[in-house]
Amino acid sequence: MDKKQLPEMKYVTTILVFLFLLACNHKAPYEYVLDEKDLVPEGITYSAKIDAFYLTSVTKSKIIAVDRTTGKQTDFITENKFGYQPGVGIWVDDKRNQLHALGGYYRLPDSLSSLYTFDLNTKKLLKRYNLSDEHFLNDMVVDTKGDMYLTDTKDASVFILKQGSDSLELFYKSEEIEFPNGIAISDDNSKLYVASMPLGIKVIDISSKKILNETDTLDISTGIDGLEFRKGHLYGIQNGVSANGFNFRKLLLNDAQNQIIGAEIIDGGNPELYVPLTFCFAENRAVVIGNSNLGHLNQETMEFSKSDTIPKTKLLVYEID
Numbered sequence: 651m652d653k654k655q656l657p658e659m660k661y662v663t664t665i666l667v668f669l670f671l672l673a674c675n676h677k678a679p680y681e682y683v684l685d686e687k688d689l690v691p692e693g694i695t696y697s698a699k700i701d702a703f704y705l706t707s708v709t710k711s712k713i714i715a716v717d718r719t720t721g722k723q724t725d726f727i728t729e730n731k732f733g734y735q736p737g738v739g740i741w742v743d744d745k746r747n748q749l750h751a752l753g754g755y756y757r758l759p760d761s762l763s764s765l766y767t768f769d770l771n772t773k774k775l776l777k778r779y780n781l782s783d784e785h786f787l788n789d790m791v792v793d794t795k796g797d798m799y800l801t802d803t804k805d806a807s808v809f810i811l812k813q814g815s816d817s818l819e820l821f822y823k824s825e826e827i828e829f830p831n832g833i834a835i836s837d838d839n840s841k842l843y844v845a846s847m848p849l850g851i852k853v854i855d856i857s858s859k860k861i862l863n864e865t866d867t868l869d870i871s872t873g874i875d876g877l878e879f880r881k882g883h884l885y886g887i888q889n890g891v892s893a894n895g896f897n898f899r900k901l902l903l904n905d906a907q908n909q910i911i912g913a914e915i916i917d918g919g920n921p922e923l924y925v926p927l928t929f930c931f932a933e934n935r936a937v938v939i940g941n942s943n944l945g946h947l948n949q950e951t952m953e954f955s956k957s958d959t960i961p962k963t964k965l966l967v968y969e970i971d
Contacts, residue, residue, distance in 0.1 A: 681940075682721045682965040688954040689714070689963060690943050693740035693751070693789070694876075696932040697770065703930065703937060703965070706737025706751055709947060709954055713737060713751055716965070718932060727768070732775040735761060736952070739789035739800075739928075746796060747771055756786035756804060757949045763787045765800065765811065765818065779811065779818050789832050789876075789928070793839045801830040801844060808833070808844060808854075822859055827852050832877030832928070834884060836907055845874035847890050851901065853908050862908040869894060870913045871901055876928030876938075880970070882907060885916075885936065887926045896923040898938055898968070922964055931970070940966040 682703075684691070691705040696718070703716040704726060711734050713726040726749070727734060736755040743750065747770045754763035763786050765779040781787060786804040793799070796813035799821060807823035808830065832845040841862070842854040850866025851874060866872050873890025884901040888894055897918030901910050916936075917923060925945045929938040943963055946955040 680967045682716055682937075682967075684714075684716075684963040684965070685723050686710070687943060687960055687962040688946075690947050690954070691939050691963060692736075692738045692927050692942070692944075694928055694930045694937065694939055694965070695740045695742045695749075696930045696937065697742045697744055697749075698932075699744040699747075700770065703932070704740055704742060704749060704751075705939070706740045706753075708736045708738070708755065708944070709952060711736050711753065713740070713749075726773055732766065732778070734766060735764065739787070741790050741792055741798070742770065743792055743796070744770075748776070750790060750792075750798065752787045752790065752800070754783075754786065755949075755952075758952070759783070763802075765790075765798075777816075781809075781818065788830070791833045791835045791842075793835055795839070799833055799835065799842060801833045803829055803831060806830065808842065822854060824861075826861055826865075827854075831875055832886060834877045834879040836879055837882075841907060843877060843879060843884055845871070845877045845886065847873055850874075851877070851884065851886075851910060855908075863910065866910070871910050875926075878929070878931060878936075880931060884910070885929070885970075887929060887938065889926055895919060896926050898923065898926065898929070898936070916968060917966070922966060934970055936968045936970050938966045938968065940964045 690708040692708050693706040701718045710729050712729045715726045735753040739752040741750045749768045749770045751766050754761045763781045767777045785802050788801045788803040790800045798811040800809045808821045809818045810821035827844045827846045829847040830844045834843040844852050851871040853862040869891045873888050874886040876887040878885045888897050898916045900914040902912040922940045924941040927939045927942045
């Protein structure tokens with residue numbers, strides 16, 4: 651090789667190494683823009699196995715998948731397939747290759763509230779569990795054994811679907827969790843965190859079924875929708891306290907994880923947080939349904955506004971320690 655070619659070859663090699671490292675360190679975008687502005691997504695979950703987000707739709711009664719790397723969107727199930735009704739909470743179980751989604755809407759008369767369990771790979775419906783219109787299953791969490799806990803917003807209760815069972819059972823009912831919405835579970839599976847919209851998050855000891863904390867009088871944890879437990883603390887979307895506005899917050903727990911002792915605002919006062927609903931974790935990032943566009947939906951008639959000024963929904967991505 652001509653010695654004059656050596657500097658040029660070193661330069662080319664450096665560029666190739668840089669491009670290789672760039673590809674290896676590719677990160678997901680810091681926001682995803684959904685294709686359908688009238689989707690009104692209510693629930694979101696992440697599958698590490700598929701490397702995709704799954705979202706339920708209130709207006710279109712379907713579930714979509716969003717590729718985490720490319721942002722490409724496809725229907726997991728199409729509108730009303732398997733009788734799926736307006737979608738709310740959703741949970742992926744990578745260990746068992748299942749996707750659980752709640753359908754049925756509390757403002758629709760004679761609407762069954764149902765839990766649908768799908769095969770994550772084939773998209774086939776494996777099971778549907780129905781409750782009457784006196785109930786509204788809103789959100790869910792699954793423990794390490796595969797037992798699922800579901801909030802019933804209408805009936806101030808939590809249902810449980812035990813692993814291998816064919817029916818939902820009442821786990822807990824009390825006005826102390828009035829209008830329960832988001833739900834989370836501690837890493838050791840000993841405590842449930844149930845977000846009562848007017849009363850704040852209640853910590854329930856699973857074995858004794860006793861509430862461990864007092865009612866929130868400071869609006870730290872009232873008006874919480876989506877709720878997740880991570881590294882000893884809680885994270886939540888607060889959309890039900892007008893004085894605080896729409897925000898995404900971290901709720902600090904004490905060492906025993908049975909009392910909320912403070913809050914840190916991760917994002918608030920952001921115009922892209924317009925009626926935010928729920929979120930999920932994907933590795934060290936939180937992905938939030940920023941502007942759900944629920945505010946542009948007539949929830950009595952399920953008609954979406956025809957205004958051209960309504961923006962598309964964005965999923966906002968936050969780095970989390």
